[in-house]
Amino acid sequence: MLIRDIWRFRSLLWDLVVQDFRARYAGSVIGVFWNILQPLAQIFIYAVILARVVGSRIPGRVGFPDIEDPYALSIYICAGLLPWLTLSETLTRNSLAFLSHSNLIKKVSFPHPILVLYQVISGLITLFIMHAILLVVMIITGHRIPPSIVWLPVLYVLQGLMTYGLGIFLATATAYFRDMMQFVSIALQVWFWMTPIVYFRELTERIVSFGPLLLLVNPLYYLSRAFQILFYENVVYYDFLPQKLLPSQSSFFPTLGILLLCGLVFSTLGNLFYLKLKKELPDQI
Amino acid sequence: MNKDNVIEIKGLAKRFRVYDRPLDRLKEWLTPSGMSFHWAYWALREIDLEVKKGSSLGIIGVNGAGKSTLLKILCGTLSPTFGSVEIKGRIAGLLELGSGFHPEFTGRQNIYLNARLLGLSDADIEKKLQSIVEFAELGDFLDHPLRIYSTGMALRLGFSVAANVDPDILIIDEALAVGDAYFQQKCLKYLKDFRAKGGTLIFVSHDPGAVKLLCDSAVLLHKGRIVANDTPENVLNYYNTLLVRDDADKESFILERKQQEAKSSLPQHSGSFEAIIEKVSLVSDGCETRTLFAGHKAELKVAVKALNDIEPPTIGFSLRDRLGYEVIGTNTMLLKKTTPALKAGEGLEVSFELPPMLGPGEYTVTVAAHPGRDHIEHCYDWTDRMLAFKVALEDESSCVGLLNVPVTARIEKAETDGRNAKEILESAFAGAPSEITISEEANRFLTTGFYPPEKIGESYACWTSGHAVFVLKSEGAKGLIIRCATDARQFESGPLELTLTVNGKKEVKKTITSPDWQEVEFPFESEEQGMLRCSLQVGGTFIPENDKRALGILISKIALT
Numbered sequence: 017m018l019i020r021d022i023w024r025f026r027s028l029l030w031d032l033v034v035q036d037f038r039a040r041y042a043g044s045v046i047g048v049f050w051n052i053l054q055p056l057a058q059i060f061i062y063a064v065i066l067a068r069v070v071g072s073r074i075p076g077r078v079g080f081p082d083i084e085d086p087y088a089l090s091i092y093i094c095a096g097l098l099p100w101l102t103l104s105e106t107l108t109r110n111s112l113a114f115l116s117h118s119n120l121i122k123k124v125s126f127p128h129p130i131l132v133l134y135q136v137i138s139g140l141i142t143l144f145i146m147h148a149i150l151l152v153v154m155i156i157t158g159h160r161i162p163p164s165i166v167w168l169p170v171l172y173v174l175q176g177l178m179t180y181g182l183g184i185f186l187a188t189a190t191a192y193f194r195d196m197m198q199f200v201s202i203a204l205q206v207w208f209w210m211t212p213i214v215y216f217r218e219l220t221e222r223i224v225s226f227g228p229l230l231l232l233v234n235p236l237y238y239l240s241r242a243f244q245i246l247f248y249e250n251v252v253y254y255d256f257l258p259q260k261l262l263p264s265q266s267s268f269f270p271t272l273g274i275l276l277l278c279g280l281v282f283s284t285l286g287n288l289f290y291l292k293l294k295k296e297l298p299d300q301i
Numbered sequence: 302m303n304k305d306n307v308i309e310i311k312g313l314a315k316r317f318r319v320y321d322r323p324l325d326r327l328k329e330w331l332t333p334s335g336m337s338f339h340w341a342y343w344a345l346r347e348i349d350l351e352v353k354k355g356s357s358l359g360i361i362g363v364n365g366a367g368k369s370t371l372l373k374i375l376c377g378t379l380s381p382t383f384g385s386v387e388i389k390g391r392i393a394g395l396l397e398l399g400s401g402f403h404p405e406f407t408g409r410q411n412i413y414l415n416a417r418l419l420g421l422s423d424a425d426i427e428k429k430l431q432s433i434v435e436f437a438e439l440g441d442f443l444d445h446p447l448r449i450y451s452t453g454m455a456l457r458l459g460f461s462v463a464a465n466v467d468p469d470i471l472i473i474d475e476a477l478a479v480g481d482a483y484f485q486q487k488c489l490k491y492l493k494d495f496r497a498k499g500g501t502l503i504f505v506s507h508d509p510g511a512v513k514l515l516c517d518s519a520v521l522l523h524k525g526r527i528v529a530n531d532t533p534e535n536v537l538n539y540y541n542t543l544l545v546r547d548d549a550d551k552e553s554f555i556l557e558r559k560q561q562e563a564k565s566s567l568p569q570h571s572g573s574f575e576a577i578i579e580k581v582s583l584v585s586d587g588c589e590t591r592t593l594f595a596g597h598k599a600e601l602k603v604a605v606k607a608l609n610d611i612e613p614p615t616i617g618f619s620l621r622d623r624l625g626y627e628v629i630g631t632n633t634m635l636l637k638k639t640t641p642a643l644k645a646g647e648g649l650e651v652s653f654e655l656p657p658m659l660g661p662g663e664y665t666v667t668v669a670a671h672p673g674r675d676h677i678e679h680c681y682d683w684t685d686r687m688l689a690f691k692v693a694l695e696d697e698s699s700c701v702g703l704l705n706v707p708v709t710a711r712i713e714k715a716e717t718d719g720r721n722a723k724e725i726l727e728s729a730f731a732g733a734p735s736e737i738t739i740s741e742e743a744n745r746f747l748t749t750g751f752y753p754p755e756k757i758g759e760s761y762a763c764w765t766s767g768h769a770v771f772v773l774k775s776e777g778a779k780g781l782i783i784r785c786a787t788d789a790r791q792f793e794s795g796p797l798e799l800t801l802t803v804n805g806k807k808e809v810k811k812t813i814t815s816p817d818w819q820e821v822e823f824p825f826e827s828e829e830q831g832m833l834r835c836s837l838q839v840g841g842t843f844i845p846e847n848d849k850r851a852l853g854i855l856i857s858k859i860a861l862t
Contacts, residue, residue, distance in 0.1 A: 028417035035403060035414070123394075124418045125377030193323055295380045298373075299317050
């Protein structure tokens, strides 16, 4: 039902994505580039400054020799940070998706989840642009790009599914309880530091003793892990891994499986939550 | 569902849950079912309604009666709490101005956005685009962002999209009241055609005249229920009695009138009040109304009550149009009618017959009672804006303006007097110069498309619009030089092309590549003699911030060489 409705309004969906890119920066001088500058600044802070402060010492992996790559830490951070930035920005926007379009919802009849979906898509497009920049920078700094990078679109779909599920829940919940917005911004911060993005997963234990256990139920861990395999492990250990279209890490496909499961569960639950409450949604905003 | 019906509503009710605090809702969710922490506001109750295909239904009611809620449920943006709503066909609603529009988008982009929101496919939109654009008549504004549009322009755009998506059912909510008379007439014509083609119309308005004009049946909503469902005439009568009976609602009605007609505040009494004007009413076709149809006779009834014993009063009125010009003004003494002297408590009713010649528009009535010929020496009561009413056209407009009087037209082919175009121009623009330097004063030979001169540095210059026309007299000139400058924005999509056409022929094109002051020369093919009607086409215009003018180039001097 919902999917068919969304499909019927697909050109509206695309319109909204295009509008999003154009309108967010309409009237500003360099326009769409803010879209990229914003995350670039974040990357700079984490990947360059943090990497210098902490130093580029990488803990050796079992079975691999120590590596002498001055960019390794930066690449590692970027691999996990980019999807995270996209996820957190999209979820922050999603939580306001219905409220900020109340004018539209009250006066025009159309499938409301489109409002969440277009933000998810627009976030993924930004992510794609940033990944393209990252790849160019990696090539310039003398790295080889493994063929398994072709799995990237699959990761986008999985991330989109997961984001949409959480997003539609947040959008609906915020329409009923404005407090959700505050909650989201705090929750996102905690979630970020609970996930090995700017540190290695071996260090999780240092944060709390049950950290490693917590990781197993943290969907974001699997998401960042999948990106780290493609962008970091396969690149930094390029010479030590057989480079084929399928990543050689045995954990890659189980990770994708868990992500797919999370995505399906989240979007089903999110949609059910929305459908349950949609009847009075226009009355509340 | 009956096959003649396009809308069937059965037992519809809409409840809004009102929570005093957000916490109350949380409590309600978390506590066992049955506990309630809200109070219910029933916007609609027990609504049963059938609308036949091709009919047109007016929905009348005071603010808060539930009209908008009903419309939103019909449009599918709100869902009913109880009951069923069945709709056959595509429904398009013009619920409120600018819904589904984005201010930063151009008119054209908004057409797409809006049409997609109404569920049209891209191929459909492409097909309709031309007629939407034509109907909206936005001209150059179509490709400018919506935020610089006037309210009327945004309305035109919204209406043309809704009108051109070929809806089976069209819902119009007050929106028509915003456009200018020309566009209103165009919309009325469209709505008539729409109905003639079998479309169903639902029309919500506070304006009884429009409801009478457009609808063949009407329902009256009051406190969420349908209290009358009949012909527009009968329902409007019911509405008026309801208003009189129910004081609380009467207040809201007055409030509505106030919002509608910003300038008509409450009646302003002044005077010594030995007598007071009790009531003024307008009667046409046998019933009291606030809307007249042009060409129909009407009577203005003024009721006066004496509070003291008074000598024979003179009762007068004056009719003003929306700009405050007095259209008609007279009184009983000027009309040579005598009135009796009144004792305290006695009343008098004077009926003035108004000529059926008022043009369409809004009028206010000022009424006065005073002894003697006029109110200057002594005045019992002088009341401004005692009544506001509207004159509507029954038919498509045959005229515009203050007076609606019969005008005939006769058309013949003119005989030529042998003068050629240059001679005619010569007599119309006697004294045309061979060069024009822009000065502080407006120049009458810059005929069209020049904005008033502005001081630029030490000298003066005029902005043109996209198309400017001026007249010069040539004595064997070989070309024309324009000293001009423009704005850097004009070059965003490449060089700017200027096209000069002289006396309707021989186009000369020039491109400029920089916004700085420069002299652009347009050579003529041959020497020109006599009057030159020069038309300058600028390849693009821009709209500066804080300005709604579309500007072309800035001209300081035009000279023949």
